[in-house]
Structures are given as structure tokens and as C-alpha cells.
Amino acid sequence: xxxxxxxxxxxAAVAAAWERVERARHPQRPYPMDLIxxxxxxxxxxxxxxxxxxxxxxxxxxxxxxxPGGTTQEVLVIGIRKGGTTKEKVRRNFxxxxxxxxxxxxxxxxxxxxxxxxxxxxxxxxxxYPGIGxxxxxxxxxxxRNLLEMSRLKVPTISVITGEGGSGGALGLAVADRVLILESxxxxxxxxxGAAAIMWRDAGQKQFAAAALRITAPEVADxxxxxxxxxxxxxxxxxxxxxGAIVLGDTIRRHLAELxxxxxxxxxxxxxxxxxxxxxxxxxxxxxxxQTSPEEASSRV
Amino acid sequence: xxxxxxxxxxxxxxxxxxxxxxxxxxxxDGLWVKCLGCRQAIWKADLEANLNVxxxxxxxxxxxxxxxxxxxxxPGYELVDQGLRSTDPLNFTDIKPYKLRLEQGRRQTGLDxxxxxxxxxxxxxxxxxxxxxxxxxxxxxxAVVGETIARAVDRSLAGRKxxxxxxxxxxxxxxxxxxxxxxxxxxxxxxxxxxxxxxPYICVLTHPTYGGVTASFAMLGDLNVAEPGALIGFxxxxxxxxxxxxxxxxxxxxxxxxxxxGFLDAVMSRKELKQYLIRAxxxxxxxx
Numbered sequence: 001x002x003x004x005x006x007x008x009x010x011x012a013a014v015a016a017a018w019e020r021v022e023r024a025r026h027p028q029r030p031y032p033m034d035l036i037x038x039x040x041x042x043x044x045x046x047x048x049x050x051x052x053x054x055x056x057x058x059x060x061x062x063x064x065x066x067x068p069g070g071t072t073q074e075v076l077v078i079g080i081r082k083g084g085t086t087k088e089k090v091r092r093n094f095x096x097x098x099x100x101x102x103x104x105x106x107x108x109x110x111x112x113x114x115x116x117x118x119x120x121x122x123x124x125x126x127x128x129y130p131g132i133g134x135x136x137x138x139x140x141x142x143x144x145r146n147l148l149e150m151s152r153l154k155v156p157t158i159s160v161i162t163g164e165g166g167s168g169g170a171l172g173l174a175v176a177d178r179v180l181i182l183e184s185x186x187x188x189x190x191x192x193x194g195a196a197a198i199m200w201r202d203a204g205q206k207q208f209a210a211a212a213l214r215i216t217a218p219e220v221a222d223x224x225x226x227x228x229x230x231x232x233x234x235x236x237x238x239x240x241x242x243x244g245a246i247v248l249g250d251t252i253r254r255h256l257a258e259l260x261x262x263x264x265x266x267x268x269x270x271x272x273x274x275x276x277x278x279x280x281x282x283x284x285x286x287x288x289x290x291q292t293s294p295e296e297a298s299s300r301v
Numbered sequence: 302x303x304x305x306x307x308x309x310x311x312x313x314x315x316x317x318x319x320x321x322x323x324x325x326x327x328x329x330d331g332l333w334v335k336c337l338g339c340r341q342a343i344w345k346a347d348l349e350a351n352l353n354v355x356x357x358x359x360x361x362x363x364x365x366x367x368x369x370x371x372x373x374x375x376p377g378y379e380l381v382d383q384g385l386r387s388t389d390p391l392n393f394t395d396i397k398p399y400k401l402r403l404e405q406g407r408r409q410t411g412l413d414x415x416x417x418x419x420x421x422x423x424x425x426x427x428x429x430x431x432x433x434x435x436x437x438x439x440x441x442x443x444a445v446v447g448e449t450i451a452r453a454v455d456r457s458l459a460g461r462k463x464x465x466x467x468x469x470x471x472x473x474x475x476x477x478x479x480x481x482x483x484x485x486x487x488x489x490x491x492x493x494x495x496x497x498x499x500x501p502y503i504c505v506l507t508h509p510t511y512g513g514v515t516a517s518f519a520m521l522g523d524l525n526v527a528e529p530g531a532l533i534g535f536x537x538x539x540x541x542x543x544x545x546x547x548x549x550x551x552x553x554x555x556x557x558x559x560x561x562x563g564f565l566d567a568v569m570s571r572k573e574l575k576q577y578l579i580r581a582x583x584x585x586x587x588x589x
Binding site for chain 2: 128129130131132134135136137138139140141143144145147148149151152167168171172174175187188189190194195198199200201209212213214215220223225271272275276278279280281282283284285286
């Protein structure tokens with residue numbers, strides 16, 4: 001998009017990474033609520049965080065999921081609402097939740113826990129909203145609280161990143177037993193535009209930032225930061241949302257059946273251990289040499 | 302309209318002396334510090350004796366991780382969990398390779414990453430202390446910071462010792478991408494276990510504390526205490542200004558602002574901090 005790069009072609013890897021970002025943000029891509037409508041039945045929304053207000057960028061509701069064998073599972077579903085038309089987008093704050101959204105989600109999850117219903121979150125979020133009100137009402141605290149509470153929620157939890165997995169805004173709904181990502185979705189610590197502006201000091205470098213941050217589904221899976229990739233129809237889920245939703249629905253059912261087969265203690269211990277041990281990218285020098293040289297040890301104090 | 306006019310151009314400093322003269326020049330550099338709060342000159346030794354707080358106006362200068370540990374724990378504490386180094390999981394380069402930035406951080410701070418763990422006594426109480434080092438890559442949290450804090454949590458859980466984390470961080474470390482984001486979940490799930498077992502955790506927020514650190518362990522203490530005037534927030538001021546296209550109000554995201562909004566339990570000057578922590582931990586000691 002940047003003018004100076006229009007002339008020279010991008011390196012292949014950079015172009016490929018950027019194409020993934022554009023796919024993840026494709027305007028025809030089914031939003032979480034489209035997918036929820038196709039996968040679940042009887043969605044009944046519940047509103048409000050009981051603290052300040054109701055965030056229209058986050059939808060929470062009771063829903064039913066048809067399971068293999070003809071049974072029906074009651075579930076609590078959380079979906080980000082990006083909005084389709086411009087008017088709708090403004091109403092939904094472009095799918096960028098305020099603290100109320102995270103608090104509503106937590107209240108809903110606690111409700112699900114009380115009545116022993118699994119939680120399924122469908123996530124497509126650019127970022128948690130960076131605004132004055134969001135700061136005043138504790139955006140950081142709201143996300144932090146969700147991370148802590150989700151890690152010990154006493155019901156099975158599945159989170160699926162279906163488009164943009166935008167940093168803390170996504171993670172605040174994604175401390176789950178299974179974290180899945182659609183094939184052409186992205187999961188990142190910062191949007192490529194932001195990274196380019198901060199680290200390259202030039203927002204025009206966003207394609208390079210997208211490639212360097214390794215945000216595509218296969219790369220994130222290689223880093224061990226998600227539990228599985230959900231395949232999309234050839235050409236992307238927006239070419240055939242129905243087929244994509246069927247695959248996603250079946251994947252959710254399979255994971256849910258596995259999780260429901262686990263005793264509760266084991267479920268929570270497994271979740272804890274997963275988050276404790278993932279993303280370990282460090283080398284460790286054994287502590288012995290340091291102890292043998294007290295001078296060095298004391299000089300560090 | 303000003304009372305005086307400068308007739309000549311701006312003053313220029315004397316040319317730097319060359320050769321032997323250079324050694325004869327009186328070096329005042331580093332003896333005096335100009336206070337960023339009251340703009341007065343402070344003798345550096347006075348400042349250091351006063352825990353890096355301006356003796357005139359109470360402005361809190363930064364404090365490195367090792368000074369911080371020494372300021373809180375009794376002599377005889379032990380530095381632990383050292384020797385962890387990032388493997389640069391993304392093999393990241395922006396305008397400079399990440400590996401070079403890491404080396405630079407190590408040289409400047411003498412630490413392996415932006416974190417220092419210690420075990421020792423806070424007053425009479427044995428504690429685990431984890432202190433972030435802002436001078437190392439802006440205190441940002443990557444795999445090493447995440448793991449080191451997680452080990453502090455493990456130590457607290459294993460020994461049923463209170464945990465104190467002192468934050469100073471720009472947030473998640475961009476150069477480690479998604480790896481750094483997930484450190485937030487790693488630490489928060491450990492803190493959930495501490496909460497389940499009723500082991501005290503107090504977070505001390507210092508200037509600045511932002512992003513993924515605010516949105517995880519910095520806001521999850523049984524008590525969250527901040528130093529005066531520290532900037533604390535989720536999104537940085539520039540990001541907010543660019544989003545809403547307005548100037549931010551005076552004092553926005555300062556400790557006192559967060560206290561007013563209900564997100565801090567106390568704003569404590571550095572001199573009173575230790576006593577406050579001891580007092581709080583005495584309150585939190587659960588009879589076994």
C-alpha cells in the first residue's frame with residue numbers, strides 16, 4: 001500500500017505474509033457471529049457486565065450445539081462483533097472491546113461454570129480498544145482478570161481465532177483448554193501497522209513487519225502457541241462460508257468430546273501445565289559456575 | 302515581550318580540548334543531577350542516599366533492579382534464577398537485529414534479561430522478589446522475563462512464601478512476537494494457583510508500566526501499590542492520541558489518576574514502601 005514500495009516488488013516471503021493478513025481481514029470473511037449462527041442453534045444473547053454497561057463489540061449468549069449421536073449440548077458462546085455496514089461497525093466500535101466487554105465475557109463464563117456448561121469463544125479482534133474511557137475503566141485490569149480466571153475455570157473451554165487475533169484483546173478470551181486458529185487467520189502481539197510504526201518508525205513497512213512477526217497460523221502453530229489449525233475451503237473461508245463452518249463445527253465437537261471425557265481436576269491441571277510450559281525459548285547456563293566465583297556473584301548485587 | 306534581548310547568536314560551548322588538555326579539564330559530569338521534577342540541581346550522592354528520590358521535591362527517579370532488591374530485602378538475600386537467555390525465537394530483525402539489542406542490554410545492565418529474582422527477608426518476613434529492569438530493552442517481557450517470573454511464582458508456591466513483583470516495563474517484547482504475548486497467560490495462570498492457595502502476592506508498579514504487563518500480573522496483586530507519578534496504562538499515550546485524535550488530559554495514566562479511578566490500593570513513596578509492604582504481609586499471613 002505504501003507508495004514507495006509500489007514500484008519495487010516485495011520479497012516473496014514478505015508478500016506471502018501480507019497476503020495472509022489481507023485474507024484474515026477480508027471484508028467477505030465470515031465474522032464470528034456468522035459462524036456462530038451456522039454452527040450453533042438457539043443463540044440467546046445475554047447483555048451487560050453488571051458494573052458499567054454493555055459492550056456491543058462482544059456478544060455473549062446461551063446456545064445449543066448438536067453433538068454426534070443426536071444429543072444436544074448447552075454451551076456458552078462468546079463472539080466478537082465487528083459489524084458489517086459502516087453504521088454497524090461504528091455501533092460495534094469496529095469490534096474493539098472496552099473493559100465492559102471483557103467483564104461481560106467473564107460474568108458469562110462464571111455463569112457457565114455455575115451451571116457446568118462449556119465455553120466456546122469465537123475471536124476476530126484487531127485489538128482491545130485504546131481510548132481514554134477504556135483506560136479510566138481499567139482495560140488492563142479487565143484483560144488481566146480474564147487471563148487469571150480463565151486459567152482456573154471449572155468447565156471445558158475452547159477458543160477459536162477466526163480472523164485477527166489481536167494481542168491482549170484476543171488473549172483475554174483465549175486462555176482455554178484448546179486454542180484453535182483458522183488456516184488463514186493471524187495471531188499477533190501487535191498489529192503489523194503498529195509494529196512498523198514503532199520498530200521501523202515507518203508505518204509503510206507494515207508488510208515487512210507482518211513477515212518478521214511470524215503471525216500466520218502455521219508459524220504460530222510451529223512456535224507452539226496454538227493447539228491446532230482448522231483448515232479452510234480452498235481459496236479461503238469467504239469463498240464458501242458454509243463449508244468452512246461445517247469443518248469448524250466438527251472440529252469444535254471433536255475437541256469438546258475429548259475435553260468432556262476428562263475428569264475436572266485433570267482438565268484444569270492439563271490447562272495449567274500447558275500455559276506454564278509453552279513458549280519456552282531460552283537457553284540456561286547451569287548455575288554451578290556462578291556459585292564457584294563469589295566475586296562475580298557479589299559484584300552483581 | 303521580553304525584558305532583555307540577546308544581541309548575539311546563541312551561546313556556543315567552548316571547543317572540546319584536545320590531547321593532554323583533555324585530562325586537565327575538571328570533570329563535574331556525573332556529580333550533579335538536574336531534578337526532572339523541580340529542575341533544581343541535586344548532588345548525586347544525596348540522591349543515591351535518598352533512594353533516588355529528589356530530597357527537595359520528592360520526584361522519584363528510576364532505580365535499577367539491583368538497587369531495588371537491595372532497597373527492599375535485608376542483607377544476606379540471594380539472587381536466583383539467573384543465566385536464562387532468549388534464543389530469539391523469530392530470528393527477528395527490524396532496523397537492527399534483535400540479537401544485537403539483547404547484547405546491548407546485557408552490556409548496559411549486567412543482567413541476562415530485563416528481570417532479576419531474589420529470595421530473602423523483607424523485614425522479618427521471608428519473601429520471593431521479582432524485579433523488572435527497565436534499562437534492558439525497556440523492561441519488555443519476552444520468554445526469559447516470562448519464565449523467570451513464572452519461576453518466582455513456582456518458588457512462592459513451593460515454599461508458601463509471599464511474592465512481590467516490582468514492574469517497570471513497556472509491555473510485551475515485540476521482537477518475540479506471539480511468544481511474548483503468551484507469557485501473560487503463563488504468569489497469570491500461576492497467580493491463579495497462588496490465589497487458590499491463599500499465598501500473598503503484592504505488585505509494586507513503578508514508572509512506567511504498560512501493555513501486556515499491565516494487562517496481566519501488574520493488575521492482579523492482592524494489593525497493587527504504585528510509586529508516585531508513575532505512568533501506568535494499557536495503551537500508550539501516543540497510541541490513544543492517534544486513535545481518538547485529541548490531546549490527553551493532564552495527569553492521565555499517572556499513579557494518582559489510577560488511584561482515583563479505583564485501580565490501585567495505594568500510592569506509596571519509595572521511603573514508605575517497605576514498611577507498607579511489611580504491614581500488608583503481616584495482615585495477609587494466614588495461620589497455617
